[in-house]
Amino acid sequence: MTLNHNIFTSKVRSMQPYHVPSCGGMIKLDAMESPYGLPADMREALGNVLALATLNRYPNPHSTSTVAKIKQVFALPASCEVILGNGSDELIQIILTAVAKPGTSVLSPTPSFVMYQQAAELLGMNFVGVDLHADFSIDAQAFLQAIKDHQPAVIFLAYPNNPTGMLLDKDFIREVIAAAPGMVVIDEAYSAYADDSAQDLLASDDKVVLIRTLSKIGMAGIRLGYLVAQPETVAQFEKVRMPYNINRLTQAAARFMLEQKSYLDECVDKILREKAALYQYLSAREGVTVFASQTNFLLIRVDDANAVFERLRDEHSILIKNMHGYHPILDNVLRITVGRKKENAKLCQALSTILG
Numbered sequence: 001m002t003l004n005h006n007i008f009t010s011k012v013r014s015m016q017p018y019h020v021p022s023c024g025g026m027i028k029l030d031a032m033e034s035p036y037g038l039p040a041d042m043r044e045a046l047g048n049v050l051a052l053a054t055l056n057r058y059p060n061p062h063s064t065s066t067v068a069k070i071k072q073v074f075a076l077p078a079s080c081e082v083i084l085g086n087g088s089d090e091l092i093q094i095i096l097t098a099v100a101k102p103g104t105s106v107l108s109p110t111p112s113f114v115m116y117q118q119a120a121e122l123l124g125m126n127f128v129g130v131d132l133h134a135d136f137s138i139d140a141q142a143f144l145q146a147i148k149d150h151q152p153a154v155i156f157l158a159y160p161n162n163p164t165g166m167l168l169d170k171d172f173i174r175e176v177i178a179a180a181p182g183m184v185v186i187d188e189a190y191s192a193y194a195d196d197s198a199q200d201l202l203a204s205d206d207k208v209v210l211i212r213t214l215s216k217i218g219m220a221g222i223r224l225g226y227l228v229a230q231p232e233t234v235a236q237f238e239k240v241r242m243p244y245n246i247n248r249l250t251q252a253a254a255r256f257m258l259e260q261k262s263y264l265d266e267c268v269d270k271i272l273r274e275k276a277a278l279y280q281y282l283s284a285r286e287g288v289t290v291f292a293s294q295t296n297f298l299l300i301r302v303d304d305a306n307a308v309f310e311r312l313r314d315e316h317s318i319l320i321k322n323m324h325g326y327h328p329i330l331d332n333v334l335r336i337t338v339g340r341k342k343e344n345a346k347l348c349q350a351l352s353t354i355l356g
C-alpha cells in the first residue's frame, strides 16, 4: 500500500460508514419508507414521462419547474425561497458547509437525527447535544442554557423528532428562536404524519429555516428534499449547492408524483390508520411499552431489545431498527416503521411468538 492514509482527516479515519443492513426477501420496517408503490396505470404514465427526459442535457440548474410545483402543492409562503437537495441529507450538508468555521458550534437535542452531528463533525465543527429527559421530553432549561454557553451558528430541531416521534412544544421553539444567535433549522421530515407544522414560524423570524423531504411520503427512491427560508438566506446556500444537484429523472418523477397528490395523501391516510391499529395491538401486549408518535413509525420498549430484534430478523425475516445502544434513554427500544396491513399483522404474530 503506497497511499499514505494520513491524508484523510482524523475524523474520517475514526468514523464508521453508515450501515445499511441487507434486506433481500425481508419484510422491511426499518427505514420509515412508505410501503406503497404505484398502481400499474400510474407506473405506466410515469414511464412515459421519464421517457421524455432529455438525458443528454444537464438539468435546469435551479430546478425551476420542480420548485414551482413544490411551492404550489405544499402552499409555501410566497415571500420565501426554496432550494432542493438530493434528499434533505444534502440540505443539512449545504446548511452546515455554508457556516463551517473552526470553533463554530451546532446544537441539537439528543437523541435526534444522526446526520446533524455527523455532518457537523465532518466539517470540523463542534456538535453539542442536549439530552432529552427519560420520557423523551425536552430539557428546556438545559437547552436554553446551552444556547447561551455555546452560541451555536445552527440549531437543529426535528419536528417531530426522529427517533422519539414527538413534537416539541411550539412556545419552546419560539423561545429557542428568540434566544438563537444564528439559524434555527426545523426539520419536518414527518410533517405529513404530524398534527402540527412550524411552517407559520417562517414568516415570524428570518432565523428560521425549514427543511422537508419527499422520502417519507412514498418517494425515498428519488432522493428529494426541499429547504424554505428567506431569500437572503437562500442566496447564501445557493453558492454552496452544486449547480446540477437534482438530476432530470428525479425532477420529472417528483413533478409527476406531486400531480398525484391525492394518491399520496390517500397513502398517508392508510399509513395513519395502520399505525393506529398497530399502536392498539402493541399497547395491549404485556411486556411491550409503546410510545405515542407523530410519525410513520412507532417506538416500543421491551425487556431485551437485542434478542427481539435478532429473532424478528433471523426467524421471521422482519427487519426493524434496534435503537438499543444509541443513547441511554433508548435502552431496549426498537423502532418499527408502519408497513402494509399484512406486514404489520406478520410483525404482530411474530412478536407474540417471541414474547410468548
Ligand SMILES: *Cc1c(COP(=O)(O)O)cnc(C)c1O
Binding pocket: 032, 086, 087, 088, 089, 090, 113, 158, 161, 162, 187, 189, 212, 213, 214, 215, 220, 223, 224, 225
Ligand atoms: C429521514 C430523515 C431525514 C432525511 O431524509 P432524506 O430526505 O431521505 O435524506 C431528515 N431528517 C429526519 C429527522 C429524518 O428522519
